[in-house]
Amino acid sequence: MRKTYKLAASLSTVFLLSACSSNGDTSSTSSSSSTNDGSGDQVVHYTAPTELSTMDTALITDINSSNYLGHVIEGLLRIDEEGNPVPAIAADEGVISEDGLTYTYKLREDAVWSNGDPVTANDFVYAMQKLVDPDTGASYSYLAETIKNAPEIMAGETEVSELGVTANGDHEITFTLTQPTPYFKFLLAFTAFFPQNQAFVEEQGDEYGTSSDALLANGPFTLENWDGTGLTWDLEKNDDYYAADEVSLDAVNVQVVKEPSTAVNLFEGGQTDNAHLTGEIVKQYADNENVVVQKKARTSYLEFNWDNDYLQNEKLREALGLVINTDDLVNTVLGDGSTEIGGFLPADFVTNPTTGDDFTEETESFLSYDVKRAQELWEEAKTELGVESIALSFVGDDDEKSKQLSQYIQGQIQNNLPGISIELRNVPKKNRLALADSRDFDVLLTGWGADFADAINFMDLLYSDSPYNEGGYANAEYDALIDQAKTTNANDDEKRWADLQEAHTILTDDFAFIPLYQEAETQLRNPAVEGIILNSVGVEFDLSRASVKN
Structure with a gap:
């Protein structure tokens, strides 16, 4: 991380202490599933998504x-x-x-x-x-x-x-x-x-x-x-x-545990020390003292397969983005503290080395919810493509959150853009990664969490030769700017920042992806488990110095 860059306080690493509910009263607390029986045994029961x-x-x-x-x-x-x-x-x-x-x-x-x-x-x-x-x-x-x-x-x-x-x-x-x-x-x-x-x-x-x-x-x-x-x-x-x-x-x-309702039942039954919450369940537990919300340096977005002849049409890509109501998506579908995002990078991640302004403050949101404009673009795209209807495969994970997102996006597209059919393929993550690597998709529900605190960690993803550029996006001008930021201007903070901002503009002008939201994770956590370290980049949580109190 450059000395002139900084992580905002909201994304700094923190110690979290949380509480646990044992029954249908979402404001109550109870004994934990963690073990500290006085003999020294300390065991935590954790759920993974x-x-x-x-x-x-x-x-x-x-x-x-x-x-x-x-x-x-x-x-x-x-x-x-x-x-x-x-x-x-x-x-x-x-x-x-x-x-x-x-x-x-x-x-x-x-x-x-x-x-x-x-x-x-x-x-x-x-x-x-x-x-x-x-x-x-x-x-x-x-x-x-x-x-x-x-x-x-x-x-x-x-x-x-x-x-x-x-x-x-x-x-x-x-x-x-x-x-x-x-x-x-x-x-x-x-x-x-x-x-x-x-x-x-x-x-x-x-x-x-x-x-x-x-x-x-x-x-x-x-x-x-x-x-x-x-x-x-x-x-x-x-x-x-x-x-x-x-x-x-x-x-x-x-x-x-992929279903939030199952996780909550286990948590309230004292069988686990955490439970991931999404959608309606988040709302039910909104005022619960046991809830912990972690905002992440992570963005969720849709990636296109550029081998698909239809998706090479810029008007179609823009139309697909304009019919997704991201305000509704984060507040109604997710409801877990995730926020709208207008570009590729998360907010409160890196700042301008000269002005201190956030990267996202210098990039304008390039897609908004505009069904009328989307329908106009779809009509123009149909004429240019010479079709009346198309079918697209949509690949995502099979956990409950990904399924909800996939179904919501499918509905937004099919209901607002007649003639487009979305075939959902929700599979286990290992399978989704394999499908992405083999470019066996048309639209991919994916995301990226920061590995280190630098804008290049995101911008590298859509470089033409990047192994994470699963869709095969390629723009020579974009590549040249990324190369310049990593070589010629690597030690010039201002020029490097300008390179990355200009590269981001190319992505948005190309409608190279569809931004969905900046992720936050809402969990129920057990108060008996103390000292969990949460990180905004890299490994997200660290239990190595945690303990179970009596």
Whole structure:
């Protein structure tokens, strides 16, 4: 994160203390499902909105899996309660050269893997080489592009051994960059940059990270009882963790609950310590003292498949955006504290280095709810396309929230734009990610949560060669501006900011996506569970320093 950038207070990391309801009276509190029986056992029962996809640091892409991976494996740095990257496996703050091109860190000598092996510098070198190896197919490999030789390796032109990440013995590592990267410390705290035990990974082969038996931990918990596809798993305290004396919880028992009503019933029955709320249930619990709302640096949007001949028509894309009433969507369909968003970036995320203005304040909302105009555009699009009707496949996750969103958007389009048929395909997240990767969709309900506090983290997504550009959007002028912001103007805050603002304008002029909302998450939380750390970027929550009070 550039020194001139800042996260607004509303997105800073906070400690949350919440309360629990036990019956239909939404204002009452009761005993918790968490365990503290006086014998020292501390167990939390947690719900997750979706299943885990993988625990391979190089292949992980979804936030839910990252959230739990962050409890099992630690990188050189971690994000603290103030939202700053601080030493984890690193023994100190490290040494950064004056030109910003080399980062050197000493490693802790008391960090070990759960099989007893020491955590060494080679574990990081191996993991980074695996990340950029084109044979891995890692979607997050682009984050390493400023490391020496990484672009050439990813293009298959240079051997992975030439990557600018070197071990200086077992307990020192150096990263050599080709250009200053102001947010590099945040990357060192991100899951894609976490270490892997080479001998264990190679022993597991393709099975690595696909079950709890095929994973080693070096963090506060180990992952147990996960078979790779199941809807339950456990985090158990890792007694070999270097800071085990700071970890109070003995275990976190997790179960996937996709329906908010089911989650609430479990919570009120004292069987879980949290419950995700959406829609009408949020309204029912609006005044409940147990409710916690976390605003996120995360946007939800619709992505187009640019291979679809119909969707290459700009008027059709604009018409689709104009019939979605986002005010109704956030207040009636969701009702969970999420807010309307007029562009690609969330509010209260990054600010102008000169004026301090929010990025979103300098970008005008480019789509509004205007059914009449949408219908005019659809008529013009039909003439240009030579059709009277079209059918589009709409892909999204199969959790209750995604289903509600999908059905609402389907209704808005079909009711207001006669002749357009929307076929819904709501599938488990792992399947949705696979459909997105294979571009097997026409319209994709997707979203992005910030990995680090810099606008480029969002703007990179629609770069033509980005692995996250599932729809295949391409604009040469846009690419040139992103390249300029990352190279020529990388050290000029004002010019870089102007590049990114101009690039955003190109996205909106092209109607390259449909913005839906900035996400907030509403949960019921148990007051007995104290010290949960919430982050606005990267791993969203941290239970490693939480505890259960009597």
